[in-house]
Amino acid sequence: MVGLMGWGVSEQGWRKGPWTPEEDKLLTEYVRLHGEGRWSCVARSAELNRSGKSCRLRWVNYLRPGLKKGQITPQEEGIIIELHALWGNKWSTIARYLPGRTDNEIKNYWRTHFKKKAKPSQKQEKRKTQLQLDQQKQEKQENDMNMNKLVSPHIAEVSNEKITERQDEQEMVSMYPTNTMEDQWLPKMYQNVASWSDTITEDGLWGGLWNLQDDPYRMSQTSDCNKIHPQSGASTAYLCGADTLNLYNGGYIF
DNA sequence: AAATTACGCAACCGCAAATTG
DNA sequence: GCAATTTGCGGTTGCGTAATT
Structure with missing residues (x-):
């Protein structure tokens, strides 16, 4: 590059x-x-x-194996929006709910797509407004078709209308609980899925699903020098097996 | 066609927490 | 118990490329 x-x-x-x-x-x-x-x-x-x-x-x-290289899907975008509304800039936490996506990727995506930009010139604004209208129309259609069945009305509302008008990030962060409550305050969409809450544990997020013991790369660790670091094991969860991928469709469990 | 601007992404930095000796 | 080291996270920067003027 x-x-x-x-x-x-x-x-x-x-x-x-x-x-x-x-x-x-x-x-x-x-x-x-x-x-x-x-x-x-x-x-x-x-x-x-x-x-x-x-x-x-x-x-x-x-x-790392299992990383998604393509564009963020509308479904993933919905998750990002919802989770960011809950937790603010907890990118690594948000990333745990998006298999194959990294905190850096999500962070970049948020910055480029949602973060309030410096006020553009009138000319540019006019042009952008038109583009946004077209885009919103298209997104709305997609959202109506693809998301509303699965995701709470809250997400659709946020993704279609609220993003561009969102107040300063810090302001938003302060509106929502962080850290201590983050794992309990699950998005509504998760609550819509039967028994999701059962799979979420206090320290493991989805317990067995995210169990790193299942990770072939971690399983293969042998060297003394490379014994699993407890910290990384606890906080960096990801998926790379075909079985787990079957459970997902753009970040949603079916 | 050239210059300018906006966007996207990889990678760095500083800090705090966790771990180790 | 403490200092040194390692790791992880969030914020920021630098640069290439696409889009626009």
């Missing part, structure tokens, strides 16, 4: 900037053999000359 111009090397001597295919290969191979976690160890051992932080980020956001 980008050359190395303007990036270079950190003070600690770690390489910075865009990853090369060779580096990706090295990291992928290392994780395949030793599993995730212990990123500082990865950085030292894999001859990558990248900081552990950088390795983790690259793996989580780009190389």
Whole structure:
């Protein structure tokens, strides 16, 4: 995507900037053999000359199996809207409900699509308004067809009308509970699905469904250096098995 | 066709929490 | 119990590309 111009090397001597295919290969191979976690160890051992932080980020956001590469679907958008309304900028928490999507991706999506932008010129505004009207028409149709059956009326309302007029994010965040209540305050859409609440546990979110023990990559971890880090195990849940994918259709359980 | 603007995304930074020795 | 280290998260930035003027 980008050359190395303007990036270079950190003070600690770690390489910075865009990853090369060779580096990706090295990291992928290392994780395949030793599993995730212990990123500082990865950085030292894999001859990558990248900081552990950088390795983790690259793996989580780009190389990890099971990541969805395509556009955010209307269904996923609905989930993002609803969950953001509940939890604010808790991107990693929101990402747990969108299999294959990363917090970074969701964060970027929100920023580019929903966050209040600086006031454009009148000319631009006029043009944008027209575009938005067309888009909203189309989205409304799609939403009516695809979502209203599954999602609470609340979501449809938000996605069609409220987003562009949304107040400052901080304001919105303060309207909703965060942290302590986040796992209990599940979106209405989840409540609409029979027995969803039964699958949600206090610390595991969907309990067995998200059980990392089922993850083939984590299962394959053997090296001492790469023993599972309790922290990452608890907070970074994702799916990559075919079985789990069967349960989803754009982020919804059927 | 060239210049400008807007958008999308990858990657970095700083901080806080968790873990380790 | 404490300091050092590691990890994860949220915010921000830099850059390529598409769209518009």
